[in-house]
Amino acid sequence: MSVDERGPAVARTVPSLVAVRRPAPGPPRAVVVIAPLLLTVALGLWGIRRKNSMWGDEAVTYQLAYRDLSQIWLTAQHVDLVHALHYAVMHGLFGLFGGGLLTLRLPSVLAMAVAAGGVGLLGLRLAGPRAGLLAGLVFSLLPQVQRYAQEGRSYAMVCALVTWATYALVVAVPHRSRWRWAVYGSTMLLACLLHEFAVLALVAHGVTLVASRVPRPVLRAWSVTAAAVVAGLLPLAVRSAGQSGQVSWIDLPGPMRLLGFLAVAVVGVACARTPLRTRGPVRLPALALPILVLPGLLLLIASLARPLFVDRYVLYSSIGLALLLGAWMDHLHRLRRSSRMPWIAAVAVLAALVPSSLSLRTPGSRSTDVIAIGATVRGEGRPGDGLLYLSGRHRVWTAAYPEDTRLLTDLALAQDPASSNTLAGIELPAEDIAARMLEFDRIIAVRDPAGGHSPTNPQEEAKTSTLRRHFREDGTTHAAGARVTVYVRDHGPSPQAGPEAAGPGGSGGATR
Structure with missing residues (x-):
């Protein structure tokens, strides 16, 4: 065959080679979960003693963890009923491992690590492995996550439970099996029993399903499950309402707090409006944006009657922010336009987080010691x-x-x-x-x-x-x-x- 005869044949084979070329695979599934988990553990252990300091709320946990279960229950009848389950958990841990700052705070470190792994898994299911890995890493680095990963209170545990309840919801939607809904409901109920305001995540989940236009049987199954969660929470809510004086210290949110909430909401909306990669019946923006905005917004509205807005009460809103930022960074990576810019921006953000991370590990980062x-x-x-x-x-x-x-x-x-x-x-x-x-x-x-x-x-x-x-x-x-x-x-x-x-x-x- 002559050179002229071979030329067209070679030319015809080139497009076929280009057509089968696939994009580079994302990170392995195990890495998506393990990397954020390990990063959170490392950040949580870094300076966990905060130079041998303890702030007032942690002192209450520390004090009650040394009482026996009957004393904890009797104390909760007068004060802090909303935290009674957490005190009981800490009592058991103090009995097993002894008291001290490590025993007080290590459960929060581990709980937040479990939450970070769950955020990575959520991102993987909703938008792919790269988005999941980025979301999990972003979650680990958020200042509020680093802060409450090192506090002997219930907020990290609540965040972990809401994260995995959210994952159970996403899994339950396409499969529709009763046991999956039972897992979702029991996880949400446990989160609510640890802190009542976790029930606001339930509202966000309902909005997610409506926005995702899931079939009516799915909405019906969620409604039954949500009703069971509320029914299980109701006795605690009624009894703790008589202890409303416990939140009398909360003031109306000031301008800086409102601006902070608004800024985070604007960032979330901006990310949601970009063409993010998402898959499955539950779309990532429809899941992340409600859980980011709704719990805090509902507390702000309630504060018009009685001040209740405290950021740690809705710490689990960080799940939505991390998912949106992770998916947005994955979107920038896929665009491959001026590929250096996302990395430069990431390095700048990490550098900006260093002073905050250092400050959070000092006694002065809390109101009392x-x-x-x-x-x-x-x-x-x-x-x-x-x-x-x-x-x-x-x-x-x-x-x-x-x-x-x-x-x-x-x-x-x-x-x-x-x-x-x-x-x-x-x-x-x-x-x-x-x-x-x-x-x-x-x-x-x-x-x-x-x-x-x-x-x-x-x-x-x-x-x-x-x-x-x-x-x-x-x-x-x-x-x-x-x-x-x-x-x-x-x-x-x-x-x-x-x-x-x-x-x-x-x-x-x-x-x-």
């Missing part, structure tokens, strides 16, 4: 001094390490927290508190960092008025979210000045 407060009380006190909490609820700040106050006399305490099945104990009547204070020449007072204290009951009024009339301030030490003030007995004439001069909020003494 009860270990530092207790150490300050121990350092300022002398054996036989009186100890006074302004207000009594601050007693939880030193409850985690009782040895810090062992040599001091709690002047207002009638019954300690453990025996009274409370968080802060039961205090004496006002007149008895005043009488006991006058028996001491030196009192160590623990109060809010701003220093002021507005009496809310007769006991608090007795504390402040007795200090004002019979004691003078001898120095104040600022201690990680609290002020520890030494008062000495003034045996001269009662001061005529008001509380601004020498009272609990005054500045009549030296400040250290």
Whole structure:
């Protein structure tokens, strides 16, 4: 055959070779789950002790985990019923592994790692392996995920359960088998029992199914399952409604918090509007956007009547943000236009996260450090001094390490927290508190960092008025979210000045 005759034959074979060329395969399925899980564990273990610090909410977990189950249940009848299941879980872990900061926080690290693996698996099922891997890694790096992976509270566990409940929902839609819906419902119910506001994820799931236009039998199955979850949660919700004073500290969301929520929502909507790769009856934007926006939005709407919006209550919204960002990054990779730009942007984002990641692992990243407060009380006190909490609820700040106050006399305490099945104990009547204070020449007072204290009951009024009339301030030490003030007995004439001069909020003494 001549060269001329072979030429067309060779030319005809080239297109066929091009036609069978396939894009490079994505990462293996195992890597999609394992890589985010391991990254989350590594980030969670990094600085897990936070320089030997513990903030106030963790101190409550730490305190209750040492009580037996009957005491936890009796305490929950008065306060923190919404966290009772978490306290019971931590009690079991403390019994198995002993107390300490590692035992307190390691369950949250592991739970968040399980959540990261679940996010990767969700992304894989909805948009492919590369999108799943990116979503899982993004989830691990989010500052709010890093923060609550290192806290001895229930939020990481709730996030993990909602993640896997969401995956169970996605799997149940095409298969429609009853046992899959049972897995979805039981996982969601467990999440809700750990924290009631997990039920808002149930609302987001319903919107997802409607937006995905799933068949009516699927909607019917979800409705029955959702009704069962709500029914299972209802007794807890009714009982805990009587403890609404527990959230009285929540203020209306400020401008910065609202702007932050709006910014995240805008990012999510922008990602959802790009032509993301998605597959299956449940589309990724229809799943991710509702769970990102709806729970927080519902809390904001509820806050018009009573402030309830706290970002950690809807931490699981991070699932939606990670899925959308992971799918968007996969979209940029597939475009292959100016392929360096996505990587440059990724490096810039990682560099921007470094200061935040470092800060989250310091004692100053939380509003209080009860270990530092207790150490300050121990350092300022002398054996036989009186100890006074302004207000009594601050007693939880030193409850985690009782040895810090062992040599001091709690002047207002009638019954300690453990025996009274409370968080802060039961205090004496006002007149008895005043009488006991006058028996001491030196009192160590623990109060809010701003220093002021507005009496809310007769006991608090007795504390402040007795200090004002019979004691003078001898120095104040600022201690990680609290002020520890030494008062000495003034045996001269009662001061005529008001509380601004020498009272609990005054500045009549030296400040250290």
